[in-house]
Amino acid sequence: EAVVNRIAAGEIIQRPANALKELIENCLDAKSTNIQITVKNGGLKLLQIQDNGTGIRKDNFDIVCERFTTSKLEKFEDLSSIATYGFRGEALASISHIAHLSIVSKTSNELCAYSANYVDGKLQGTPKPVAGNQGTIITVEDLFYNMVVRKKALKSAAEEYQKISEVVSKYAIHNPSVSFSLKKSGENNDIRTPPNSNTVENVRIIYGNQIARELIEFSVENENLGFKANGFVTNVNYSNKKMILLLFINHRLVDCQTLKKCIDQVYATYLPKNCHPFVYMSLEINPLYVDVNVHPTKHEVHFLNEEQIVEAILSALETKLLGSNN
Numbered sequence: 001e002a003v004v005n006r007i008a009a010g011e012i013i014q015r016p017a018n019a020l021k022e023l024i025e026n027c028l029d030a031k032s033t034n035i036q037i038t039v040k041n042g043g044l045k046l047l048q049i050q051d052n053g054t055g056i057r058k059d060n061f062d063i064v065c066e067r068f069t070t071s072k073l074e075k076f077e078d079l080s081s082i083a084t085y086g087f088r089g090e091a092l093a094s095i096s097h098i099a100h101l102s103i104v105s106k107t108s109n110e111l112c113a114y115s116a117n118y119v120d121g122k123l124q125g126t127p128k129p130v131a132g133n134q135g136t137i138i139t140v141e142d143l144f145y146n147m148v149v150r151k152k153a154l155k156s157a158a159e160e161y162q163k164i165s166e167v168v169s170k171y172a173i174h175n176p177s178v179s180f181s182l183k184k185s186g187e188n189n190d191i192r193t194p195p196n197s198n199t200v201e202n203v204r205i206i207y208g209n210q211i212a213r214e215l216i217e218f219s220v221e222n223e224n225l226g227f228k229a230n231g232f233v234t235n236v237n238y239s240n241k242k243m244i245l246l247l248f249i250n251h252r253l254v255d256c257q258t259l260k261k262c263i264d265q266v267y268a269t270y271l272p273k274n275c276h277p278f279v280y281m282s283l284e285i286n287p288l289y290v291d292v293n294v295h296p297t298k299h300e301v302h303f304l305n306e307e308q309i310v311e312a313i314l315s316a317l318e319t320k321l322l323g324s325n326n
Protein backbone atom coordinates (compact mmCIF):
# COMPACT_ATOMS: atom_id res chain seq x y z
CA GLU A 1 0.00 0.00 0.00
CA ALA A 2 2.84 2.39 0.84
CA VAL A 3 4.28 1.85 -2.64
CA VAL A 4 0.94 2.53 -4.34
CA ASN A 5 0.51 5.72 -2.30
CA ARG A 6 4.03 6.80 -3.13
CA ILE A 7 3.50 6.30 -6.85
CA ALA A 8 0.22 8.23 -6.72
CA ALA A 9 1.90 11.02 -4.75
CA GLY A 10 4.77 11.17 -7.22
CA GLU A 11 2.28 11.69 -10.02
CA ILE A 12 0.69 14.63 -8.22
CA ILE A 13 3.96 16.21 -7.09
CA GLN A 14 6.34 16.02 -10.03
CA ARG A 15 8.82 18.63 -8.92
CA PRO A 16 9.38 20.98 -5.97
CA ALA A 17 7.48 23.83 -7.67
CA ASN A 18 4.28 21.68 -7.78
CA ALA A 19 4.51 21.10 -4.03
CA LEU A 20 5.14 24.79 -3.40
CA LYS A 21 2.12 25.85 -5.46
CA GLU A 22 -0.14 23.68 -3.28
CA LEU A 23 1.48 24.98 -0.09
CA ILE A 24 1.05 28.61 -1.18
CA GLU A 25 -2.61 27.99 -1.96
CA ASN A 26 -3.07 26.56 1.53
CA CYS A 27 -1.56 29.73 3.04
CA LEU A 28 -3.89 31.88 0.96
CA ASP A 29 -6.89 29.72 1.90
CA ALA A 30 -5.89 30.33 5.54
CA LYS A 31 -6.13 34.11 4.91
CA SER A 32 -2.43 34.79 5.37
CA THR A 33 -1.09 38.24 4.61
CA ASN A 34 2.56 37.27 4.86
CA ILE A 35 4.12 34.22 3.19
CA GLN A 36 7.84 33.51 3.52
CA ILE A 37 9.53 30.77 1.54
CA THR A 38 13.00 29.32 2.13
CA VAL A 39 14.62 26.82 -0.20
CA LYS A 40 17.71 24.63 -0.21
CA ASN A 41 19.02 22.84 -3.28
CA GLY A 42 16.16 23.86 -5.58
CA GLY A 43 13.60 22.72 -3.02
CA LEU A 44 14.84 19.15 -3.07
CA LYS A 45 16.72 19.44 0.23
CA LEU A 46 14.39 21.94 1.86
CA LEU A 47 11.16 23.70 1.05
CA GLN A 48 9.86 25.73 3.95
CA ILE A 49 6.87 28.00 3.93
CA GLN A 50 5.80 30.18 6.82
CA ASP A 51 2.53 32.07 6.97
CA ASN A 52 0.56 34.20 9.43
CA GLY A 53 -2.81 32.66 8.63
CA THR A 54 -5.47 31.07 10.79
CA GLY A 55 -3.27 28.11 11.76
CA ILE A 56 -4.17 24.47 12.34
CA ARG A 57 -5.96 23.51 15.54
CA LYS A 58 -4.14 21.04 17.77
CA ASP A 59 -6.92 18.48 17.45
CA ASN A 60 -6.71 18.64 13.64
CA PHE A 61 -3.04 17.73 13.53
CA ASP A 62 -3.80 14.01 13.27
CA ILE A 63 -5.89 14.34 10.11
CA VAL A 64 -4.33 17.08 7.95
CA CYS A 65 -2.09 14.63 6.10
CA GLU A 66 -4.73 11.98 5.54
CA ARG A 67 -5.85 11.66 1.93
CA PHE A 68 -9.10 13.39 1.03
CA THR A 69 -9.20 15.10 4.41
CA THR A 70 -9.95 18.76 4.04
CA SER A 71 -11.34 21.44 6.29
CA LYS A 72 -12.62 23.31 3.29
CA LEU A 73 -15.85 21.55 2.28
CA GLU A 74 -18.22 22.05 5.13
CA LYS A 75 -21.58 22.27 3.44
CA PHE A 76 -23.02 20.24 0.61
CA GLU A 77 -23.24 23.34 -1.60
CA ASP A 78 -19.51 23.67 -1.20
CA LEU A 79 -19.18 20.63 -3.39
CA SER A 80 -19.60 22.95 -6.35
CA SER A 81 -16.32 24.56 -5.33
CA ILE A 82 -14.60 21.26 -6.04
CA ALA A 83 -14.89 22.46 -9.60
CA THR A 84 -12.75 25.45 -8.70
CA TYR A 85 -10.18 23.73 -6.63
CA GLY A 86 -10.22 20.52 -8.60
CA PHE A 87 -8.99 18.20 -5.98
CA ARG A 88 -9.21 18.28 -2.26
CA GLY A 89 -7.23 17.11 0.71
CA GLU A 90 -4.47 15.47 -1.33
CA ALA A 91 -1.61 17.94 -1.20
CA LEU A 92 -0.22 17.43 2.30
CA ALA A 93 -0.99 13.72 2.16
CA SER A 94 0.91 13.37 -1.11
CA ILE A 95 3.88 15.35 0.12
CA SER A 96 4.11 13.24 3.28
CA HIS A 97 4.49 10.09 1.18
CA ILE A 98 7.51 11.37 -0.74
CA ALA A 99 9.28 13.69 1.72
CA HIS A 100 9.90 14.33 5.39
CA LEU A 101 7.10 16.65 6.38
CA SER A 102 6.74 18.60 9.58
CA ILE A 103 4.24 21.20 10.70
CA VAL A 104 4.42 23.90 13.35
CA SER A 105 1.18 25.79 13.75
CA LYS A 106 -0.69 28.03 16.13
CA THR A 107 -4.26 29.29 16.00
CA SER A 108 -5.39 32.46 17.76
CA ASN A 109 -7.22 30.36 20.38
CA GLU A 110 -4.23 28.39 21.59
CA LEU A 111 -1.60 29.58 24.02
CA CYS A 112 1.31 27.96 22.24
CA ALA A 113 2.14 26.47 18.88
CA TYR A 114 2.29 22.72 18.24
CA SER A 115 4.84 20.81 16.26
CA ALA A 116 4.52 17.43 14.58
CA ASN A 117 6.17 15.13 12.04
CA TYR A 118 4.43 13.01 9.43
CA VAL A 119 5.39 9.83 7.64
CA ASP A 120 3.26 8.35 4.86
CA GLY A 121 0.26 10.43 5.85
CA LYS A 122 0.48 9.56 9.52
CA LEU A 123 1.20 11.79 12.46
CA GLN A 124 4.19 10.50 14.44
CA GLY A 125 3.44 10.52 18.16
CA THR A 126 1.49 13.49 19.46
CA PRO A 127 1.91 17.20 18.65
CA LYS A 128 4.47 18.82 20.97
CA PRO A 129 3.91 22.28 22.44
CA VAL A 130 6.51 24.77 21.19
CA ALA A 131 6.92 28.53 21.06
CA GLY A 132 5.55 30.17 17.93
CA ASN A 133 3.49 32.95 16.43
CA GLN A 134 0.04 32.57 14.97
CA GLY A 135 0.19 30.84 11.62
CA THR A 136 1.79 27.81 10.10
CA ILE A 137 5.26 26.66 9.14
CA ILE A 138 5.34 23.70 6.78
CA THR A 139 8.77 22.13 6.33
CA VAL A 140 9.35 19.68 3.50
CA GLU A 141 12.75 17.99 3.54
CA ASP A 142 14.41 15.53 1.20
CA LEU A 143 11.69 15.55 -1.43
CA PHE A 144 11.72 12.29 -3.44
CA TYR A 145 14.09 10.65 -0.91
CA ASN A 146 12.25 7.39 -1.58
CA MET A 147 11.96 7.88 -5.36
CA VAL A 148 15.43 7.31 -6.74
CA VAL A 149 14.53 7.61 -10.41
CA ARG A 150 12.58 10.85 -9.97
CA LYS A 151 15.33 12.39 -7.92
CA LYS A 152 17.89 11.57 -10.61
CA ALA A 153 15.68 13.02 -13.33
CA LEU A 154 15.68 16.39 -11.51
CA LYS A 155 19.38 16.94 -11.25
CA SER A 156 19.55 20.69 -11.72
CA ALA A 157 18.81 22.58 -8.50
CA ALA A 158 19.10 25.83 -10.46
CA GLU A 159 16.31 24.82 -12.81
CA GLU A 160 14.06 23.75 -9.95
CA TYR A 161 14.73 27.03 -8.17
CA GLN A 162 13.79 28.89 -11.35
CA LYS A 163 10.42 27.07 -11.44
CA ILE A 164 9.87 27.85 -7.77
CA SER A 165 10.70 31.48 -8.38
CA GLU A 166 8.16 31.63 -11.23
CA VAL A 167 5.42 30.20 -9.02
CA VAL A 168 6.16 32.69 -6.23
CA SER A 169 6.35 35.60 -8.71
CA LYS A 170 3.00 34.76 -10.23
CA TYR A 171 1.18 34.31 -6.93
CA ALA A 172 2.72 37.54 -5.63
CA ILE A 173 1.41 39.46 -8.63
CA HIS A 174 -2.02 37.89 -8.35
CA ASN A 175 -2.19 38.60 -4.58
CA PRO A 176 -0.70 42.09 -4.14
CA SER A 177 -2.30 42.50 -0.70
CA VAL A 178 -0.15 39.61 0.55
CA SER A 179 3.54 40.09 1.23
CA PHE A 180 5.65 37.31 -0.31
CA SER A 181 9.31 36.52 0.09
CA LEU A 182 11.56 33.88 -1.42
CA LYS A 183 15.14 33.11 -0.57
CA LYS A 184 17.74 30.41 -0.63
CA SER A 185 18.58 29.31 2.90
CA GLY A 186 21.24 31.57 4.43
CA GLU A 187 21.07 34.12 1.61
CA ASN A 188 19.19 37.34 1.01
CA ASN A 189 15.69 37.45 -0.41
CA ASP A 190 15.48 36.99 -4.17
CA ILE A 191 11.88 38.12 -4.16
CA ARG A 192 10.18 40.35 -1.65
CA THR A 193 6.92 42.14 -2.15
CA PRO A 194 5.62 44.60 0.45
CA PRO A 195 2.27 44.24 2.23
CA ASN A 196 -0.72 46.02 0.67
CA SER A 197 1.08 46.49 -2.62
CA ASN A 198 -0.58 46.66 -6.03
CA THR A 199 -0.29 44.72 -9.26
CA VAL A 200 1.84 47.20 -11.21
CA GLU A 201 4.20 47.72 -8.28
CA ASN A 202 4.67 43.97 -7.90
CA VAL A 203 5.31 43.59 -11.63
CA ARG A 204 7.93 46.32 -11.27
CA ILE A 205 9.58 44.58 -8.33
CA ILE A 206 9.62 41.18 -9.98
CA TYR A 207 9.83 41.71 -13.75
CA GLY A 208 11.40 45.15 -13.78
CA ASN A 209 10.51 48.72 -14.61
CA GLN A 210 10.65 48.25 -18.38
CA ILE A 211 7.65 45.95 -18.36
CA ALA A 212 5.85 47.72 -15.50
CA ARG A 213 5.80 51.12 -17.21
CA GLU A 214 4.31 49.69 -20.41
CA LEU A 215 1.37 48.02 -18.70
CA ILE A 216 -2.16 48.82 -19.68
CA GLU A 217 -5.12 47.62 -17.69
CA PHE A 218 -8.07 45.82 -19.23
CA SER A 219 -11.27 44.28 -18.06
CA VAL A 220 -14.10 42.53 -19.85
CA GLU A 221 -17.13 40.60 -18.75
CA ASN A 222 -20.09 38.87 -20.29
CA GLU A 223 -22.95 37.60 -18.22
CA ASN A 224 -24.32 35.30 -20.91
CA LEU A 225 -21.00 33.57 -21.29
CA GLY A 226 -20.58 33.56 -17.50
CA PHE A 227 -17.13 35.10 -17.25
CA LYS A 228 -15.18 38.11 -16.04
CA ALA A 229 -11.58 38.84 -16.96
CA ASN A 230 -9.21 41.58 -15.94
CA GLY A 231 -5.52 42.19 -15.87
CA PHE A 232 -2.63 44.02 -17.43
CA VAL A 233 -0.84 43.64 -20.74
CA THR A 234 2.17 45.40 -22.21
CA ASN A 235 1.27 47.76 -25.01
CA VAL A 236 2.48 47.27 -28.53
CA ASN A 237 5.70 49.23 -28.06
CA TYR A 238 7.11 46.63 -25.75
CA SER A 239 7.96 43.00 -26.34
CA ASN A 240 9.83 40.12 -24.79
CA LYS A 241 11.82 37.35 -26.42
CA LYS A 242 9.32 34.95 -24.90
CA MET A 243 5.70 35.52 -24.05
CA ILE A 244 5.25 35.92 -20.30
CA LEU A 245 1.75 34.79 -19.39
CA LEU A 246 0.36 34.78 -15.88
CA LEU A 247 -3.05 33.20 -16.11
CA PHE A 248 -5.28 32.59 -13.13
CA ILE A 249 -8.64 30.96 -13.55
CA ASN A 250 -10.75 31.32 -10.41
CA HIS A 251 -7.55 32.25 -8.59
CA ARG A 252 -5.72 29.06 -9.53
CA LEU A 253 -2.56 29.36 -11.59
CA VAL A 254 -3.24 27.38 -14.77
CA ASP A 255 -2.24 26.96 -18.40
CA CYS A 256 -4.61 27.42 -21.29
CA GLN A 257 -2.87 26.91 -24.62
CA THR A 258 -5.89 28.11 -26.62
CA LEU A 259 -5.85 31.47 -24.89
CA LYS A 260 -2.08 31.76 -25.00
CA LYS A 261 -1.87 31.13 -28.75
CA CYS A 262 -4.70 33.53 -29.50
CA ILE A 263 -3.20 36.36 -27.44
CA ASP A 264 0.10 35.93 -29.22
CA GLN A 265 -1.74 36.10 -32.53
CA VAL A 266 -3.33 39.42 -31.59
CA TYR A 267 0.12 40.84 -30.88
CA ALA A 268 1.57 39.33 -34.05
CA THR A 269 -0.33 42.05 -35.92
CA TYR A 270 1.68 44.75 -34.12
CA LEU A 271 4.95 43.20 -33.06
CA PRO A 272 7.83 42.11 -35.26
CA LYS A 273 8.38 38.39 -35.66
CA ASN A 274 9.52 36.55 -32.50
CA CYS A 275 8.47 39.40 -30.24
CA HIS A 276 5.96 38.68 -27.53
CA PRO A 277 4.01 40.47 -24.81
CA PHE A 278 3.76 40.25 -21.05
CA VAL A 279 0.23 39.33 -20.02
CA TYR A 280 -1.32 39.01 -16.58
CA MET A 281 -4.92 37.88 -16.61
CA SER A 282 -7.32 36.89 -13.89
CA LEU A 283 -10.26 35.04 -15.36
CA GLU A 284 -13.29 34.19 -13.30
CA ILE A 285 -15.67 31.62 -14.67
CA ASN A 286 -18.69 30.00 -13.06
CA PRO A 287 -17.03 27.09 -11.22
CA LEU A 288 -19.58 24.72 -12.71
CA TYR A 289 -18.31 25.53 -16.19
CA VAL A 290 -14.65 24.75 -15.57
CA ASP A 291 -13.33 21.27 -16.29
CA VAL A 292 -13.72 19.51 -12.97
CA ASN A 293 -10.55 17.54 -13.49
CA VAL A 294 -8.26 20.43 -12.67
CA HIS A 295 -5.62 18.32 -11.05
CA PRO A 296 -2.02 19.27 -10.31
CA THR A 297 -1.00 16.83 -13.02
CA LYS A 298 -3.30 18.58 -15.48
CA HIS A 299 -2.11 22.16 -15.63
CA GLU A 300 -4.00 22.64 -18.84
CA VAL A 301 -7.55 23.83 -18.26
CA HIS A 302 -10.63 23.76 -20.45
CA PHE A 303 -13.96 25.41 -19.83
CA LEU A 304 -17.43 25.72 -21.27
CA ASN A 305 -17.87 28.30 -24.06
CA GLU A 306 -14.10 28.39 -24.33
CA GLU A 307 -14.08 29.64 -27.93
CA GLN A 308 -16.59 32.45 -27.35
CA ILE A 309 -14.91 33.55 -24.13
CA VAL A 310 -11.46 33.63 -25.73
CA GLU A 311 -12.94 35.57 -28.65
CA ALA A 312 -14.52 38.14 -26.30
CA ILE A 313 -11.26 38.59 -24.38
CA LEU A 314 -9.26 39.04 -27.58
CA SER A 315 -11.52 41.73 -28.99
CA ALA A 316 -11.36 43.61 -25.68
CA LEU A 317 -7.57 43.40 -25.75
CA GLU A 318 -7.39 44.53 -29.35
CA THR A 319 -9.55 47.57 -28.62
CA LYS A 320 -7.25 48.48 -25.72
CA LEU A 321 -4.11 48.00 -27.77
CA LEU A 322 -5.41 50.10 -30.63
CA GLY A 323 -6.36 52.80 -28.11
CA SER A 324 -2.86 52.82 -26.64
CA ASN A 325 -1.19 52.93 -30.01
CA ASN A 326 -2.38 56.31 -31.20
Ligand code: ADP
Nearest residue numbers: 026027030055064070071088089090091092136
Ligand atom coordinates in the same frame (compact mmCIF):
# COMPACT_ATOMS: atom_id res chain seq x y z
P1 ADP B 1 -6.95 21.05 1.02
O1 ADP B 1 -6.20 22.33 0.86
O2 ADP B 1 -7.53 20.59 -0.27
O3 ADP B 1 -7.95 21.08 2.14
P2 ADP B 1 -4.39 20.00 1.76
O4 ADP B 1 -3.83 18.62 1.78
O5 ADP B 1 -3.73 21.00 0.90
O6 ADP B 1 -5.91 19.89 1.38
O7 ADP B 1 -4.44 20.52 3.25
C1 ADP B 1 -5.11 19.74 4.24
C2 ADP B 1 -5.65 20.60 5.36
O8 ADP B 1 -4.57 21.09 6.15
C3 ADP B 1 -6.40 21.83 4.92
O9 ADP B 1 -7.77 21.56 4.66
C4 ADP B 1 -6.23 22.77 6.11
O10 ADP B 1 -7.20 22.48 7.10
C5 ADP B 1 -4.89 22.38 6.68
N1 ADP B 1 -3.81 23.30 6.24
C6 ADP B 1 -2.82 23.04 5.36
N2 ADP B 1 -1.99 24.09 5.22
C7 ADP B 1 -2.46 25.05 6.04
C8 ADP B 1 -2.03 26.39 6.36
N3 ADP B 1 -0.95 26.94 5.78
N4 ADP B 1 -2.76 27.08 7.28
C9 ADP B 1 -3.85 26.55 7.87
N5 ADP B 1 -4.30 25.29 7.60
C10 ADP B 1 -3.62 24.55 6.71
Ligand code: MG
Nearest residue numbers: 022025026091
Ligand atom coordinates in the same frame (compact mmCIF):
# COMPACT_ATOMS: atom_id res chain seq x y z
MG1 MG C 1 -4.57 22.56 -0.37
